[in-house]
Amino acid sequence: MLGPVILAASRSDRMRRFISAAPGTKQVVDRFIAGEGVDDVVPIVVDACGRGLEVTLDVVGEDITTPEQAAAARDAYLELIARLKDLGLGTKAEMSVKLSMFGQSLPSPTTALNGEPSGLADKFPGGHELALANVRPVVEAAAEIGTTVTLDAEDHTTLDSMFAIHEELRKDFPQTGCVIQAYLFRTEDDARRLAAAGSRVRIVKGAYKEPASVAYQDKGEIDKAYVRILKVLMEGDGYPMIGSHDPRLISISQELARRAGRKLDEYEFQMLYGIRSDEHVRLAAEGHRMRVYTAYGTDWYGYFMRRLAEKPANLLFFARSILTKG
Numbered sequence: 156m157l158g159p160v161i162l163a164a165s166r167s168d169r170m171r172r173f174i175s176a177a178p179g180t181k182q183v184v185d186r187f188i189a190g191e192g193v194d195d196v197v198p199i200v201v202d203a204c205g206r207g208l209e210v211t212l213d214v215v216g217e218d219i220t221t222p223e224q225a226a227a228a229r230d231a232y233l234e235l236i237a238r239l240k241d242l243g244l245g246t247k248a249e250m251s252v253k254l255s256m257f258g259q260s261l262p263s264p265t266t267a268l269n270g271e272p273s274g275l276a277d278k279f280p281g282g283h284e285l286a287l288a289n290v291r292p293v294v295e296a297a298a299e300i301g302t303t304v305t306l307d308a309e310d311h312t313t314l315d316s317m318f319a320i321h322e323e324l325r326k327d328f329p330q331t332g333c334v335i336q337a338y339l340f341r342t343e344d345d346a347r348r349l350a351a352a353g354s355r356v357r358i359v360k361g362a363y364k365e366p367a368s369v370a371y372q373d374k375g376e377i378d379k380a381y382v383r384i385l386k387v388l389m390e391g392d393g394y395p396m397i398g399s400h401d402p403r404l405i406s407i408s409q410e411l412a413r414r415a416g417r418k419l420d421e422y423e424f425q426m427l428y429g430i431r432s433d434e435h436v437r438l439a440a441e442g443h444r445m446r447v448y449t450a451y452g453t454d455w456y457g458y459f460m461r462r463l464a465e466k467p468a469n470l471l472f473f474a475r476s477i478l479t480k481g
């Protein structure tokens with residue numbers, strides 16, 4: 156029951172101020188966030204790749220309120236890509252982006268960049284086009300250094316816009332990936348549409364607070380949906396990326412991949428930085444592609460709260476560390 160309460164708190168400015176200022180917070184945040192800036196994260200990337208892992212890098216900070224912040228988000232990714240260029244890691248280091256941070260979450264009006272009405276305001280309210288305009292140079296820069304970008308899935312109200320941007324980007328950059336969430340009723344259909352040649356799709360359980368009208372609420376139902384979607388992806392022609400720490404789902408994925416005749420480099424596992432790190436190494440040592448989703452940046456509140464919501468024990472640890480430091 157705690158998960159939904161924590162997810163609700165992740166939208167509260169008062170809680171954000173309280174938690175950000177609490178004395179024990181940093182110690183707990185550091186478990187999940189790889190550092191504040193590019194200089195912190197680059198050595199972590201080098202170390203992970205040196206140990207046979209791969210990474211997808213996320214600059215945290217989805218709660219923007221101005222177009223200038225959206226442009227700054229774009230620039231932060233461009234700075235990261237410029238640094239990765241020197242490392243020559245290719246697809247071993249890719250990027251994950253949240254379109255909200257690129258302007259999708261900004262309120263209307265939806266105008267084209269030249270200021271003319273775009274005609275899309277009914278279909279995609281908010282900053283759909285701004286997000287597309289900001290993410291495109293990042294996808295281009297990633298392609299120039301031989302890697303790619305995956306569009307994260309946020310709450311269900313943003314997904315039509317995300318899939319439309321994904322489709323648009325794939326016209327020029329077919330390797331652009333996207334994420335689908337097993338908890339949503341719509342996702343089996345999305346998976347069928349996306350499981351086509353050349354597509355890269357990450358399947359996750361889903362981390363947002365969603366109403367019963369659009370999403371399974373029961374963990375068992377979500378796991379069953381995850382397996383159904385996995386089957387669609389494994390039997391399809393795309394490249395499945397299995398985003399989960401759940402040992403049962405990982406062994407089911409291996410079995411489904413085997414049954415679908417997929418070789419080890421025809422799918423990959425993905426886990427979050429700081430969670431089940433031994434498992435990252437174990438799967439990589441078995442010959443699997445294992446990509447660690449590595450988040451960094453100063454605006455970590457939303458990302459951190461979702462990690463607390465996923466595992467109530469994290470909350471207890473967090474509460475203890477606030478009390479002992481406070």
Ligand SMILES: Cc1cc2nc3c(=O)[nH]c(=O)nc-3n(C[C@H](O)[C@H](O)[C@H](O)COP(=O)(O)OP(=O)(O)OC[C@H]3O[C@@H](n4cnc5c(N)ncnc54)[C@H](O)[C@@H]3O)c2cc1C
Pocket residue numbers: 306307308309334336359360361362363398399400401402425426427430431447448461462463465466469
């Ligand atoms: C690479 C990656 C990318 C993701 N991208 C998105 C996205 O774009 N959109 C989205 O909605 N969600 C995303 N998520 C989050 C996802 O939706 C789940 O909330 C999260 O992965 C927890 O689900 P699980 O599959 O690991 O299974 P669970 O059943 O939640 O966890 C299985 C086990 O993993 C461990 N574990 C899981 N979470 C934690 C945690 N926070 N702290 C400590 N241990 C933990 C525990 O041992 C737990 O028993 C992503 C997850 C991963 C791994």
